[in-house]
Amino acid sequence: MTSEPLRIALVQMSCEAEPQRNLDKALTRISEAAARGAKVICLQELFRSRYFCQSEEARSFDLAEPIPGPTTEALGAVAATHKVVVVGSIFERRTEGIYHNTAVVMDADGRLAGRYRKMHIPDDPHYYEKFYFTPGDLDFTAHRTAHATVGALVCWDQWFPEAARLVALAGAQIVFYPTAIGWERGEVESVRRRQLQAWETVQRGHAIANGMFVAVVNRVGAEDSLEFWGNSFVVDPFGEVIARAGASAEEILVADCNLALIEETRRNWPFLRDRRIDAYGDLLRRFRS
Numbered sequence: 001m002t003s004e005p006l007r008i009a010l011v012q013m014s015c016e017a018e019p020q021r022n023l024d025k026a027l028t029r030i031s032e033a034a035a036r037g038a039k040v041i042c043l044q045e046l047f048r049s050r051y052f053c054q055s056e057e058a059r060s061f062d063l064a065e066p067i068p069g070p071t072t073e074a075l076g077a078v079a080a081t082h083k084v085v086v087v088g089s090i091f092e093r094r095t096e097g098i099y100h101n102t103a104v105v106m107d108a109d110g111r112l113a114g115r116y117r118k119m120h121i122p123d124d125p126h127y128y129e130k131f132y133f134t135p136g137d138l139d140f141t142a143h144r145t146a147h148a149t150v151g152a153l154v155c156w157d158q159w160f161p162e163a164a165r166l167v168a169l170a171g172a173q174i175v176f177y178p179t180a181i182g183w184e185r186g187e188v189e190s191v192r193r194r195q196l197q198a199w200e201t202v203q204r205g206h207a208i209a210n211g212m213f214v215a216v217v218n219r220v221g222a223e224d225s226l227e228f229w230g231n232s233f234v235v236d237p238f239g240e241v242i243a244r245a246g247a248s249a250e251e252i253l254v255a256d257c258n259l260a261l262i263e264e265t266r267r268n269w270p271f272l273r274d275r276r277i278d279a280y281g282d283l284l285r286r287f288r289s
Contacts, residue, residue: 005256006148008174009038011047012232013250014221019048019063023071026088027078033252034082039108039147042087044219044232045155045178046101049091054224056131064093072104072112080110085145087152089178092117094134101133103152103178105143114143118154119163126184126225129156140166148259151175158203158216162283168210168272173259177203179218182228196229200241208239211266213257220248237265 011029015022026047033041046052048071052060065071071090079086085108092102101118117136121129140163142151151172157163158177167175181199183192207214213236220230232245234255243255266272282288 003258003260005258006039006174007037007254007256008040008042008215008234009033009036009255010215010217010232010234010245010253011041011043012217012220012230012245012253013044013047014228015047015050015219015223017050022048023074027074029252030075030078030084030086031082033254034084036252036254038084038254040085040087040145040150040174042176042215042217043089043178044217045089045180046091047089047178047219050223051180051219051226051228053129053132054126054226056128060132061093061099064091064099066094067092067102067104067115068112072106075104075106076110076112079106079108083108083146085113085147085150087150087176087178089154091132098134099132100136101129101154102136103154103176105145105150105152108146113145114141114152116141116152116154118157120156120160122156140170142167142170142172144171149173153177155179155181158199158206161202161206161209164206164210164214168212172212173262174213174215174257175206177214177216179216179232180228181218182226185222185225185227192229196231200231200233204235204239204241207235207237208269209271211237211262211269211271213237213259213262215255217253220250237261 086106092100105113107113119136123130151167234243245251245253
């Protein structure tokens, strides 16, 4: 079984204080990725700003914007210009006092194909997201676009197998994870290595367990207490890493995804077929004592 590979691109970049400069850089990188033949292009989590969740500051809510809004308008315009699909991550202002960490999927004609609001919200040192983000309410779904059916989950979601499975069951061929993850400054090398390996391993597992492509795009650079570790990567349905970016440099990571591998892999590893959906009721419980 053969098909023309779908070229995707992940835009790994650093961010500065001025949101407009980050947006301009992202738009330029999207155009560069399109010139390299990419048809689906994904930006990192909250790409328009530095990662403000390291502290709890009410003034940071001023960074939020509605959807549709200025950023979706800009992403839609560049998508239509190059006839590409763009996955972007936006600090969404839904209404007064309700904000979300939202991924948008802009189709190749510039229209909003769908959105996903981050479901799993962390509250860890330097990741105080519960202060800012209301948990999502749009379910785990897939978005049909001109070039592929894609899922868009966000950062902390990438640790949860249930999220990846539900997006796969919704028909996603590729799940994109816009991400902002890094080490605390001064973290010892052995801990850094273990954290990075765990982060990659769990997402390679999602690809294997669901027979789909997984694409993860992270930011780089030092911001306040965190050093973002980059290492954006793309995994095929067999769990093989087919493209990987570096740890510290800005980069447009390009990968060719043969979507025919999804069916080929699922025929040989029929995990979806062999699921015991009659026996998983306890998954709806917090804990089984």
